[in-house]
Amino acid sequence: MSTKSGFPRFVYIFVTFFLIAPLIVLVVASFNASRSMQWERFSLEWYRRLFFQSRDLWRAVRNSVVIALSSATVATIIGSLAAIGIRWGRFRLKSYVQTVTLMPLLLPEIILGVSLLIFFASIGVPLGLGTIFIAHTCFNLPFVILIVLARLEEFDFSIIEAAYDLGARERDTLIRVIVPVSMPGILSAFLTAVTLSLEDFVITFFVAGPGSTTLPLYVYSAIRFGVSPVINALSVVMIAVTVALVLLARNMLKYIAK
Amino acid sequence: MRNRSGGLYTAPVTVWITVFFVVPLAIVVLYSFLEKGLYGGVRYRFSLDAYRALANPLIIRVAWTTFRIALVSTIGTVLLALPAAYYIARSSRRTMLLVLIIVPFWTNFLIRVYAWMAILGTNGFLNSILLSLGIIGEPVRFLYNQWAVIVVLIYTSLPFAILPLYASIEKFDFTLIEAARDLGASRFAAIVRIMIPNIRAGIVTAILFTFIPNFGEYAVPQLVGGRDSFMIGNVIARELTVTRNWPLAAAMALIITVITAGGMVVYSAANRTRGRGSGRRV
Amino acid sequence: MYQTPAIAGSPVLTVRKNVLTVRRNVLTHQRKRDILVDVAPGRPNTRRRQSGKLKGSEVRIDGVDKAFGEFPALIDVSLTVKKGEFFSLLGPSGCGKTTLLRIIAGFETPDVGSVLIDDVDILPIPPNRRHVNTVFQSYALFPHLSVFENIAFPLRLRGLGEKVVTQRVESYIELVRLHGQARKMPSQISGGQKQRVAIARALINEPDVLLLDEPLSALDAKLRQQLLIELDTIHDSVGVTFIYVTHDQQEALSVSDRVAVMNLGRVLQIGAPFEIYEQPADEFVANFIGDTNIQPAVVTSVEGELSRLDAEGLGPVVVTCDVPPEPGHTVRHTIRPEKIRISKKRPEGLAPNTNILQGLVDERIYSGFQSKFFVELPSGYVIKAFQQHARFLDDGPEIEWKDPVWVWWNANDGYVVTPRGGDE
Numbered sequence: 001m002s003t004k005s006g007f008p009r010f011v012y013i014f015v016t017f018f019l020i021a022p023l024i025v026l027v028v029a030s031f032n033a034s035r036s037m038q039w040e041r042f043s044l045e046w047y048r049r050l051f052f053q054s055r056d057l058w059r060a061v062r063n064s065v066v067i068a069l070s071s072a073t074v075a076t077i078i079g080s081l082a083a084i085g086i087r088w089g090r091f092r093l094k095s096y097v098q099t100v101t102l103m104p105l106l107l108p109e110i111i112l113g114v115s116l117l118i119f120f121a122s123i124g125v126p127l128g129l130g131t132i133f134i135a136h137t138c139f140n141l142p143f144v145i146l147i148v149l150a151r152l153e154e155f156d157f158s159i160i161e162a163a164y165d166l167g168a169r170e171r172d173t174l175i176r177v178i179v180p181v182s183m184p185g186i187l188s189a190f191l192t193a194v195t196l197s198l199e200d201f202v203i204t205f206f207v208a209g210p211g212s213t214t215l216p217l218y219v220y221s222a223i224r225f226g227v228s229p230v231i232n233a234l235s236v237v238m239i240a241v242t243v244a245l246v247l248l249a250r251n252m253l254k255y256i257a258k
Numbered sequence: 259m260r261n262r263s264g265g266l267y268t269a270p271v272t273v274w275i276t277v278f279f280v281v282p283l284a285i286v287v288l289y290s291f292l293e294k295g296l297y298g299g300v301r302y303r304f305s306l307d308a309y310r311a312l313a314n315p316l317i318i319r320v321a322w323t324t325f326r327i328a329l330v331s332t333i334g335t336v337l338l339a340l341p342a343a344y345y346i347a348r349s350s351r352r353t354m355l356l357v358l359i360i361v362p363f364w365t366n367f368l369i370r371v372y373a374w375m376a377i378l379g380t381n382g383f384l385n386s387i388l389l390s391l392g393i394i395g396e397p398v399r400f401l402y403n404q405w406a407v408i409v410v411l412i413y414t415s416l417p418f419a420i421l422p423l424y425a426s427i428e429k430f431d432f433t434l435i436e437a438a439r440d441l442g443a444s445r446f447a448a449i450v451r452i453m454i455p456n457i458r459a460g461i462v463t464a465i466l467f468t469f470i471p472n473f474g475e476y477a478v479p480q481l482v483g484g485r486d487s488f489m490i491g492n493v494i495a496r497e498l499t500v501t502r503n504w505p506l507a508a509a510m511a512l513i514i515t516v517i518t519a520g521g522m523v524v525y526s527a528a529n530r531t532r533g534r535g536s537g538r539r540v
Numbered sequence: 541m542y543q544t545p546a547i548a549g550s551p552v553l554t555v556r557k558n559v560l561t562v563r564r565n566v567l568t569h570q571r572k573r574d575i576l577v578d579v580a581p582g583r584p585n586t587r588r589r590q591s592g593k594l595k596g597s598e599v600r601i602d603g604v605d606k607a608f609g610e611f612p613a614l615i616d617v618s619l620t621v622k623k624g625e626f627f628s629l630l631g632p633s634g635c636g637k638t639t640l641l642r643i644i645a646g647f648e649t650p651d652v653g654s655v656l657i658d659d660v661d662i663l664p665i666p667p668n669r670r671h672v673n674t675v676f677q678s679y680a681l682f683p684h685l686s687v688f689e690n691i692a693f694p695l696r697l698r699g700l701g702e703k704v705v706t707q708r709v710e711s712y713i714e715l716v717r718l719h720g721q722a723r724k725m726p727s728q729i730s731g732g733q734k735q736r737v738a739i740a741r742a743l744i745n746e747p748d749v750l751l752l753d754e755p756l757s758a759l760d761a762k763l764r765q766q767l768l769i770e771l772d773t774i775h776d777s778v779g780v781t782f783i784y785v786t787h788d789q790q791e792a793l794s795v796s797d798r799v800a801v802m803n804l805g806r807v808l809q810i811g812a813p814f815e816i817y818e819q820p821a822d823e824f825v826a827n828f829i830g831d832t833n834i835q836p837a838v839v840t841s842v843e844g845e846l847s848r849l850d851a852e853g854l855g856p857v858v859v860t861c862d863v864p865p866e867p868g869h870t871v872r873h874t875i876r877p878e879k880i881r882i883s884k885k886r887p888e889g890l891a892p893n894t895n896i897l898q899g900l901v902d903e904r905i906y907s908g909f910q911s912k913f914f915v916e917l918p919s920g921y922v923i924k925a926f927q928q929h930a931r932f933l934d935d936g937p938e939i940e941w942k943d944p945v946w947v948w949w950n951a952n953d954g955y956v957v958t959p960r961g962g963d964e
Contacts, residue, residue: 008345012355015342015416019362022373022413025383029376036381078270085267097268101275107518108474110491112279114511117498118289119282121299138278141271158680161647164667165674166694167745176693180684201368202476206498219368223375223481232376235369242364 023239030232046233054230060218063129064198067214071136072193079144080186084178086145087152088160105142112139113206120207127209135207136200140193147192151185152178184253191249195242283515290508298502308505312513317493321513324489327404327479328472331411335419335468336461338412343423347430356424363417371481374410375401378482404487410478415471419464426460427453466521474514490514596624596781597658597671597748599644604653606639613639614650615805621749621783621798626775628784628792630816631802632828637785640802641751644783645674657748673742674751677758679734681726687737688713688722694745712740715774732763739774749781756791768795789829793817801825822958823872830876833923836959837873839865846893846951849873853921857895859954872957879953880925882913884937886946896948899923901941913939915947923947 025037033043050057085091086098104112116135120127159181163173179186201216208217222231290308292300311317346355362370377383378400385397400406430453438448454461476491483489490510497507599621606614614636621627629637642648644655646667655662662670681690689696691712695705713722716736721729726737735755742750755771756764772795775782786792792799793813800810801821809821820826826834837851842864851857851873865871881887890896899915902922913925925947927939939945 008341008348011338011341012345015338015420016358018338018413019359019416022370022377023362023365025377026369026373029383037376037379037383037386038381078274082268082271085265089265089267091265091268093265093272094268097272097275100280101271104275104279106470106522108471108491108514110474110476110494111283111511111515111518114494114498114507115282115286116278118504118508119278119285122285122289134278137274141275145271155683156678156680158676158678159682161645161667162674162676162680162682162741163693164647165645165672166741167668167697168693169668172697176697177682177684181682183684199366205476206495216366216368219366219372220477220481223368223372231369231372235365235372238369239365243361246364 023235026232026235027239029229030236032229035229046229047237049230050233050237056213057215057218057234060213060215063212064215067129067132067136068194068197071133071140071197072190074133075137075140075144075193076186076190079141079189080148080179080182082141083145083148083152084174084182087149088157101145102142104139105146109139109200109202110206113203116203117206127207128212131207131209132204132212132214135203136197139200139203140196143192143196144189147189148182148185151182155181188249188253191245286508286511290505290512292505294503294505298498298504300504305505308503308509311503311506312509317510320488320490320493323404323487324473324491327407327411327487327489328469328475331408331415331472332465332468334408334412335415336423336464339416339419339423339464340461342416343420343427346420346424347427348432352428356421359417359420367414368477368481370414371410371478374406374413375482378406378409401482402484404483406482406484407479407487407489410482411472411475414478415468418467418471422463422467423457423460426457426463430456462525466525470518470521473517595746595748595779598623598656599749599781599783600654600656600659601640601644602654602656604640604643604650604655606636606643606648606650612805614643617653617802617805617807619800619807619810621781624779624781625797626772626782626784626795628786628796628799629802630786630789630792630799630829633787634804635802636805637787637802638753641674641753641783641785644749645672645751646670671745671748672751673745673747673749674753675735675738675742675755677754679726679738679758681734681737681741683726685726686722687718687724687726687729687733690726690737691740691744693741708744709740712744715743715777716740717770731759732767735759735767739771743774743778743780746778747780749783752782752784754786755784757786757788764791771795793829801828803828819955820874820957823874826872826874826955826957831924831926832874832876833880834872834874834957835921837871837956839867839869839871842867847956849956853917853919854895854897854923855919857954858893858951859956860893860951861956865956870959872959873954874957875949875954877912877924877926878910878928880923880947880949882915882925882927882939882945882947884939884943884945887948890948891950893951894948895951895954896946897923898944898946901939901943901945904939904941911939913945915945 028039029037030046031042031044032039033045034040082097082101086094112135116131116138117127120131125131159177160173163177168176199216200214201220204214204217205220208214213221219231219234222228289300291304291306293303293305293307295301342359346352346359349355375382379385380397380399380401382400384400385394388394389397434452434456435448438452439445443451474491475489476495479487479489479492480495483492490513494507494510497503497510601620602618604614604617605612617636617640629640631637639648643650644662646662646665649663657670657672662672682693685693688709691709692705695708700708709722713719716739718733718736718740721733726734729737738755752771756767759767768791771782775795784792784796793816796813798810798812799816801808801816801824803824809816809825811819816825817829820829823834826832835851835853837849837854837857839847840850840856841848845860845862845864847859847861847864849857849859849871854873857873859873887896897917899917901913902916903914905912905914908929910926910928913927914922915925916922
């Protein structure tokens with residue numbers, strides 16, 4: 001390492017501090033008995049309230065999980081198939097498919113939210129978990145396609161040709177070669193989709209209806225209407241859960257890639 | 259064999275994206291040319307009211323504010339991200355340094371915004387520190403202005419700028435810098451004249467990944483912004499849910515879409531020339 | 541191994557539909573072919589395979605054209621690969637050899653023309669139902685399957701029982717000498733081993749024809765030699781028709797029964813390796829195969845088999861041709877560097893019809909078994925002459941840089957070809 005990299009190193013340390021410090025503040029505050037940021041004493045009060053006095057919150061968590069799993073599943077299945085078609089197919093509409101499927105990724109989230117809201121309203125679909133599911137699948141698709149494509153790109157088309165050459169039919173090739181080969185990509189696409197779905201606020205905000213509050217919507221209203229230190233405790237729990245999930249996923253992927 | 263399968267495999271996605279993305283966008287375009295309905299919605303009569311309403315000085319000011327906030331936050335993000343990405347790419351412990359950047363983003367976006375509110379709030383962390391150190395006599399209002407919006411936007415965008423920059427710097431062949439130095443360039447000149455042009459695609463990606471979402475931002479100004487930081491996203495939401503002028507909301511959404519598309523054109527233009535001399539480390 | 545007969549049989553070029561059929565001095569070469577077959581055990585007539593009969597098929601390609609957009613990849617290609625033959629398609633990259641292979645495999649469809657295997661038109665048959673298997677340049681091993689499962693893949697598709705599969709796979713693992721590697725994954729084995737897996741996998745279905753697409757190009761030189769020999773052995777033991785695509789003339793010449801030289805989408809010459817080398821059909825083939833000196837030359841006079849040329853840079857030379865060129869025409873004169881003798885002293889007692897020239901050694905490259913001399917003639921033309929180091933220090937006085945030397949060769953060793961082939 002060059003000793004002259006003083007400036008970049010300084011910036012890196014600053015950036016890392018800038019990124020991590022707020023979360024540390026949250027963790028500390030969640031154990032503070034006081035409602036303000038002034039340290040009073042250690043307390044688990046907020047965690048108690050989080051786990052035992054927040055029924056709405058847990059309903060929101062359940063909604064979020066249902067949406068995340070269902071939209072990630074659908075997006076992963078049809079998105080992986082599409083990635084295979086895009087990578088190894090030649091067909092009319094290919095450039096349409098390639099451009100249009102990636103657009104939800106490039107446009108600001110609000111555009112997808114607004115256009116889906118107007119769409120559902122114009123055809124009279126009531127907003128609720130169903131519309132959230134549709135919206136989440138929409139924004140998950142480009143990620144799934146990109147991730148699976150990246151995995152497929154590591155492999156030469158010749159393995160597909162080899163499969164045909166050795167007597168495989170299209171279905172054999174798909175089941176015996178393409179899907180197993182892209183499995184690490186498909187799994188990480190699924191996990192990414194779950195994460196994105198759990199995370200999304202803006203799009204959900206536009207297409208959610210009464211009774212379909214997701215966790216981010218719940219957090220949003222909690223922040224807007226009276227900050228409660230319960231949110232601090234919730235944040236810490238969410239950080240812990242995410243870290244645990246990420247580590248689990250990493251080990252799983254490692255195991256599968258092996 | 260190639261020809262047969264491709265269309266079949268992509269059919270579900272094509273249908274899904276067409277029905278739930280292309281058609282809704284088309285409806286947005288359509289609505290922007292209709293008359294507004296009394297209680298939201300539209301009346302099916304052609305009208306340019308929405309576009310006339312865009313010329314409203316208030317909306318123009320919001321657009322300008324939005325542009326300025328997006329621009330300043332983008333510049334701030336890239337200026338921080340570039341040296342940080344460079345440092346990561348040159349380090350021998352890249353994975354660890356990258357993880358440190360990404361870890362905070364394993365937490366929910368709103369939680370991250372909320373953390374800043376907890377820090378910058380009137381009863382927040384920063385104020386309590388400054389008060390207890392005696393630097394200020396009474397709490398300062400850090401929140402609810404456009405600087406708070408810019409800081410939080412930089413915060414939320416940083417990884418999206420660092421990652422593409424890191425990817426292109428990592429691919430850059432640093433012997434080119436040595437060659438430039440050997441030929442008499444100063445360290446600064448070598449970086450500006452040799453490295454920057456070669457990692458241009460990464461820089462453009464970083465700028466777009468920052469600017470576009472920030473331009474369409476809704477939540478951050480809603481939570482930490484004030485009257486001076488009302489952005490287009492907020493106006494759209496207001497027109498949809500409160501004022502109920504759907505054609506106007508549609509027209510504004512369309513403008514964001516057009517600006518994004520413009521950005522994409524710039525992006526693909528930059529990408530097309532990327533092959534030019536972006537060396538690979540051996 | 542291949543020596544020129546005293547009087548080289550000269551080809552008569554009959555151009556029919558762009559197929560260059562070489563009608564040669566049949567007797568001489570047929571005899572030589574027989575000798576070759578006799579001295580090389582395991583050649584086509586002595587298959588070791590149980591039944592003793594050839595299992596391969598004949599492949600007939602007739603008038604095939606293929607264009608990719610504007611780019612013509614194959615132009616009116618016709619050739620016949622005989623049963624059980626080791627046939628090479630040789631040419632520079634982009635010459636169309638791989639495209640032709642992919643047409644036989646079924647991955648591309650020709651624009652016009654037909655491909656017959658044992659007189660059956662295979663073009664309507666999809667690749668997975670052709671009795672043709674391919675060894676891919678990149679090996680194309682399935683990364684998620686072990687060596688064993690890669691080789692077993694075709695059998696699994698056919699739903700064969702575990703016992704049969706194991707038995708068959710093991711016999712092919714034996715054939716390609718991969719004992720002990722069966723349970724490894726493709727990422728854990730070397731390039732040469734991957735290549736063997738690819739070969740075993742392609743052979744396990746007992747195809748009529750095995751296609752090999754530059755199978756050795758990713759390996760280093762030593763390993764390439766070794767695998768080439770093994771490939772030859774495998775060919776002999778399975779008796780399948782091999783069609784081998786390569787840009788490496790050494791590979792093609794050393795293992796093939798016959799070679800088709802291609803350039804710019806056309807087949808320029810088809811023949812046994814020694815024919816390709818000794819009797820190139822045109823300037824391109826002469827240049828592409830081996831090293832040569834080649835000059836434009838004007839035919840000045842013809843006396844029976846002996847022609848006199850005025851060759852650019854060399855001046856007047858004599859050359860024997862069975863088919864005399866037309867006086868006054870411009871042809872190409874070519875002489876292989878290893879057929880040129882070189883000496884500091886003027887040689888005595890030269891045979892009649894020997895061309896002899898004087899020049900200065902411009903450069904000398906010592907390369908172990910031989911020295912390459914670049915001799916500058918008074919005209920400024922630099923002629924290449926290779927001298928084998930047959931016996932240490934016994935090749936006559938050492939020739940050094942700037943030495944004046946004599947170079948000479950017999951008219952029989954020179955050769956006349958038509959100007960450049962393939963490109964118009």
